[in-house]
Amino acid sequence: GQQVMQIPQYQHVQEGEDFTTYCNSSTTLSNIQWYKQRPGGHPVFLIQLVKSGEVKKQKRLTFQFGEAKKNSSLHITATQTTDVGTYFCAEGSNYQLIWGAGTKLIIKP
Amino acid sequence: DGGITQSPKYLFRKEGQNVTLSCEQNLNHDAMYWYRQDPGQGLRLIYYSQIVNDFQKGDIAEGYSVSREKKESFPLTVTSAQKNPTAFYLCASRSSPGIEQYFGPGTRLTVT
Numbered sequence: 001g002q003q004v005m006q007i008p009q010y011q012h013v014q015e016g017e018d019f020t021t022y023c024n025s026s027t028t029l030s031n032i033q034w035y036k037q038r039p040g041g042h043p044v045f046l047i048q049l050v051k052s053g054e055v056k057k058q059k060r061l062t063f064q065f066g067e068a069k070k071n072s073s074l075h076i077t078a079t080q081t082t083d084v085g086t087y088f089c090a091e092g093s094n095y096q097l098i099w100g101a102g103t104k105l106i107i108k109p
Numbered sequence: 110d111g112g113i114t115q116s117p118k119y120l121f122r123k124e125g126q127n128v129t130l131s132c133e134q135n136l137n138h139d140a141m142y143w144y145r146q147d148p149g150q151g152l153r154l155i156y157y158s159q160i161v162n163d164f165q166k167g168d169i170a171e172g173y174s175v176s177r178e179k180k181e182s183f184p185l186t187v188t189s190a191q192k193n194p195t196a197f198y199l200c201a202s203r204s205s206p207g208i209e210q211y212f213g214p215g216t217r218l219t220v221t
Contacts, residue, residue, distance in 0.1 A: 009149075033209065042199055043152070045209035088151060092208060095140050095159050096167075101151040 004029075004091055006100030014108050019076040021103035023089035031092050032065055032072040037102070038085040046074075048092070081107055112136065113213035115200050120218045122194075130185045130216045132200035141183040142201040142210065145169060152199065158183055159205075187218065194220045 005024045013019050023032065031050045035043040047056055049065035049072060056063045060083075062075045076083055086104045090097040113134045122128045132141065140159050144152040154167030158177040172191025177183050183202075187194045197217050201210040 006151075031208075042212035042215050043210075044212070048208050095157060095203070096154065097210060099152045104149075 004089060004098050004100040006089055006103060008103055009101065010104045010106060012106045012108050013079050015081060016078050019079050019083070019105050020073055021087050021089075021105075022071065022073050023100050024071045025091070026070070028069045029065075029072070029091045030069075033090045033092055033097065034063060034072075034074055035088045035090065036085050037088065041085075043088060076105070079105065079107060083107075113200060113202055113211055115198075115213035115216050117216060118214065120216055122218070122220050124220055125189045126220075127186055127188050128194075128218065128220075130187065130198055130200075130218070132183045132185065132213060133181055134183075134202045134211075134213075135181060136202055136204065136211065137180070138202035138207075138211070139180070139205045140203040141177070142203075143167075143173070143175065143183070143185045144199045144201065146197040146199060146215075155185065155198075187220075194218060 007022050033048045034046040037043045047063050052069050053067045054065040060077045064073045086102040088102045089100040116131045142157045143155040146152050153169050155173050156164055156167055156175040158164035161180050164175050164177050172188055174186045197215050199215045200213040203210045
């Protein structure tokens with residue numbers, strides 16, 4: 001069945017450095033959603049991308065959907081401690097979401 | 110104050126016992142979901158329901174059961190047949206034709 005591969009599993013950064021997580025699929029994605037889960041918390045919806053080549057920004061977060069709609073990325077500029085958590089991508093199809101495994105953002109002390 | 114509530118936050122059970130996790134929403138959403146999350150892992154779908162009195166198995170339904178007698182409520186029973194029940198359980202809902210899923214705070218189940 002459809003799978004969404006997400007990399008890396010973890011990323012350690014110094015506060016102020018950038019962070020990027022990638023989602024890839026072997027088949028065309030109808031859309032891609034991004035969620036953030038804080039440590040000990042629950043996933044919270046960030047955004048949905050639908051169009052080929054779409055780019056959306058939320059403050060320091062930039063979301064991209066590939067031209068072929070087979071990949072997506074989330075880039076955070078100048079990370080802050082409030083960015084700590086796990087970022088998930090997911091493809092919405094019918095009534096289900098197909099989830100990536102998540103990328104955990106860890107800020108080095 | 111609209112949202113999804115799950116209770117309890119922490120639950121401890123002995124092996125061999127069935128346990129029911131509560132999920133209630135007052136968002137008037139049609140669709141509801143149950144996910145399991147293991148440490149350092151993504152979300153795996155257990156069951157989902159698109160409408161009252163109807164539900165479908167997800168990827169890991171074995172050892173679990175659900176009911177959807179009311180729009181607001183979607184309880185999950187973890188049966189003794191579930192081999193590794195210790196996990197973080199998340200309930201979610203979605204409006205129709207909404208796009209995003211709204212999650213409850215989760216229940217951490219520990220079975221010893």
